[in-house]
Amino acid sequence: MKFLFNLLPRLSVFLLFGVWLIGPVKGQNGKAWFNDKDLMLVGSYYYPEQWPEQNWERDIKKMAELGFDFTHYGEFAWAAMEPEEGQYNFAWLDRAVELAEMNNMKVIMCTPTPTPPVWLTSKHPDVLMVNEDGRTVQHGARQQASWSSEKYRQYVEGIVTKMAQRYGDNKAVWGWQIDNEPSHYGKFDYSDNAQERFREWLEEKYKTIDALNKSWGTAFWSLTYNSFDQVQIPNGKVLVAQPNPHAILDFKRFHADEAASFVLMQQEILKKHISEDQWVTTNLMADYSMVDPLRMKELDFVTYTKYLVAGFDMGIGEQGFRMGAPAGIGFANDFFRPITGVTGVMELQPGQVNWGQYNPQTMPGTVRMWIYHVFAGGNEFVCNYRFRQPLTGGEQYHYGILKPDGLEVSSSGEEYVQVAKELDKLRKAYKPEAKLPPAFAARRTAILYNPDNRWETENQPQTNQWDFMTHLKKYYSAAKSFGAPVDVITEVKDLAEYPVVIAPAYQLLDAELVERWRKYVEQGGHLVLSSRTGQKDREAHLWEARFAAPVHELIGVKEIFYDLLPESRESIVSMDNQSYAWNNWADILEVNNKTEVWATYTDQFYKGKPAVISRKAGKGTVTYIGPDTDDGKLERDALKKVYQRAGIGILDLPEGVLVEWRHGFGIGLNYSSQNQSIPVPAKAKVLIGRKELKPADVVIWQE
Ligand code: GLA
16 A cells, blocks of 8 residues: 555656656665765865965866866855855856866865854854853854854855755756764854753653653752743853753753754755755764764765874874774764765865874875775765865865975875776776675674763763773774674664674663563574663663663673772783773673673672673573773673674784775775784785785775
8 A cells, every 4th residue: 555655656747747757766875876886986175265266277177187086165165155145156166166077077065054154143143152151152263153043044044045056956066065064063052042942942852841850850959940941051160060960961962953953954955956866965073972973864874074193093003193093984984874874984184184182194005094994884985175285274284185386296195096096996896796795794793872872971971981982992893803894873773684783881771672682682693781781761860770670681680780990900800711901890790590601800899790791592692791991802802702602703803904895895904003914815816905914004805
């Protein structure tokens, strides 16, 4: 019946126009916009409005000659598109699009909404966001407008509509990016607009103020509200003691919803005017906690931006700070791709940047290795930020594909040029019939993720050493070191697709999820849970029961308590006669007699108690890893035991080495500071590089 309903509109069009409208469906799953045989297209940002017009032709031609397939325009150019209210000027952008087309390059068009022109904010200062100190954020940089301002949204609608009407049918325009890294770069908005929308959000959620009082436990410290109008955005700067954790959790949820609604509103406007051949996305920072990509899954797909070498990450070994950590691009690939099944990289670091803690040079070869890591993660495209090094403005010391003279190719630009050539070679070798090799498929692993767990454990970390993403990435990196293809998934996904599912620090859950986990295991799945799992319900209330009671039966324990140590002390866990140090977090477990103890605490007053446990249930297993260590070795070895006991054949790759598979190509990458040998299968044909890799080198083969 449902089938018939779906068919009816098509049938009527068929009867009217005599055409049968079954073709590639360009919808949520986006895949129809890209061709597998292109493998991955490569692009670079260009800002025509930032350069004299006489440079454009030369620059765009050069971009095409260097091997780029597409460019990117418009992002911050609102003041150039609408220099005064209601006076639009698109002639310059028309010319830039034409130049791209003349040079056979596609264009990603971007809405300029992170940068309102000064005439707008001078006329309507109430569209500006307010920071936690109560100061109004001013014109002078970017992302100063509030997503919650109705007035700002009206102006956004105006400019986005104009752009969509002008370029929505332009064949050179490949797709659209909405805004840029919508995030407010770590700042929350405390403006009256945000305050009002937060109250509306709460009213929508709780309906009555009594329900809010109950859920937030406001009887504690007499916080009880009489009406929604009295509720303030929680702000530590104006409170004498710790804020209500339930208020913070709801505010973080609201903030992420607000970002998503600002982006999705723009998609709705675009879709009214643009052709079906153009896709719509936004670009998000991979590890950013305040914005939740999963809330934007109605976009055609979500892309990400990635900068790995900016003095924040020491990477692996002595030279790791010049390459970044393998989980940087890796996690972003595996996090963004499963959202709609498609992703791309909108910005990839071009070499040295200007905004880091310190800004080292990348090790020669690193940019090329990153591009191949992006390729390995299944991305449809990678865009380099940016083509020309800016001579003025806030990013003067930022590398581009060209040197500051605008003529010579920079060292990292050369690495792009090399990849562009190599990709041509891979396209020729591409075999459409290639299937994921069985050895890879057998170790498919899912990491279950819900931002609530991240927000809530970070609201109440209990120790200065707790960091949710660092905890999660220890498990992610361990699975990658076994050569496992990993998807980071949410609860809506079917777990049965994955032989192994890891749910790190899954603090917030309900009986229904525990039941799904139980069934998954009964039917043969291998479930791994870690520190803090199951302590609270979905609204972050502790259970009126034993601590973490809902998971007791599943993991096979009677009792759990946790301990935390000073940073200066280490305690030891023993597993298979090996010692592992911990001091971040420990769940101390008391087990049932059918539960196998893999590791125990060797000191403290709970010496001899279990730290890592495992049990068989139905056709599968459940393993619980109680401690969080600094180096992740215990977590890795326990996880290794899970795969081995399950009979899943794994690789045992040295730290920093990755082995991936995409579209019939094996890909080996070396993020370590030493030379490494990649386990390329004996009968494979090496297409690029060799299996002995120097740091930051790559090998690609085909079987
Ligand atoms: C980002 C932004 C870009 C640019 C680069 C600089 O992530 O999205 O606009 O500022 O950083 O590295």
